[in-house]
Amino acid sequence: MKKFLIISVAIIIIVVAGIAAWPRFFGEKPVYCTQEAKICPDGSYVARTGPNCEFVPCLQTETVKLFYYNPEKDRGNDGNILCSREGLVAVERKIPISKTPIQDTIKLLLLGELTDEERSRGISTEYPLQGLSLKGALLKDGVLTLEFDDLNNKTVGGSCRVGILWFQIEATAKQFPEVQKVRFLPEEIFQP
Numbered sequence: 276m277k278k279f280l281i282i283s284v285a286i287i288i289i290v291v292a293g294i295a296a297w298p299r300f301f302g303e304k305p306v307y308c309t310q311e312a313k314i315c316p317d318g319s320y321v322a323r324t325g326p327n328c329e330f331v332p333c334l335q336t337e338t339v340k341l342f343y344y345n346p347e348k349d350r351g352n353d354g355n356i357l358c359s360r361e362g363l364v365a366v367e368r369k370i371p372i373s374k375t376p377i378q379d380t381i382k383l384l385l386l387g388e389l390t391d392e393e394r395s396r397g398i399s400t401e402y403p404l405q406g407l408s409l410k411g412a413l414l415k416d417g418v419l420t421l422e423f424d425d426l427n428n429k430t431v432g433g434s435c436r437v438g439i440l441w442f443q444i445e446a447t448a449k450q451f452p453e454v455q456k457v458r459f460l461p462e463e464i465f466q467p
Contacts, residue, residue, distance in 0.1 A: 308324060313333075339369075341365070342442070343443060344364065345396070359442075360442050378411075386403055387402030400443065405427050409423055417456060420460060421457065430465050430466075438467075
């Protein structure tokens with residue numbers, strides 16, 4: 276009986292070990308892809324991945340303009356800042372192609388991310404404004420209505436300041452040919 280028990284335990288151990296080792300020796304082998312990269316049309320790179328070592332699809336992007344401000348381009352004959360649209364300067368950015376390019380572009384503008392090179396050219400912005408976010412956008416009959424949250428009332432101030440904040444958003448939105456006019460909600464936003 277003791278001999279039978281030892282043989283039974285040995286058989287069980289062999290079976291369990293065989294089941295555990297099966298995938299390692301007879302299952303799918305791990306795939307190691309080469310480390311080459313593919314350059315995408317936008318200049319970014321993608322690597323190979325997955326069991327067939329296929330390249331990851333390139334992210335489809337489009338180029339948009341964000342309008343920031345350069346006070347040196349907005350001076351009158353007397354040298355004073357005019358607080359006008361003349362100071363607006365377009366910078367280009369790439370955004371992923373989506374169903375909401377206008378909203379995506381406005382949200383990117385509100386981040387206020389300028390490069391060192393752009394700053395060295397005198398381009399500036401007050402964005403981002405803490406607590407300011409775009410809640411939604413509706414385009415109807417050429418009128419783009421942008422609804423904002425301004426939790427900290429950062430869009431108020433002097434007429435020069437709020438005018439420039441307004442102009443930046445308006446010019447950024449109007450680059451899209453379907454936008455003829457821009458309207459803000461709530462109506463008291465961007466008011467002096």
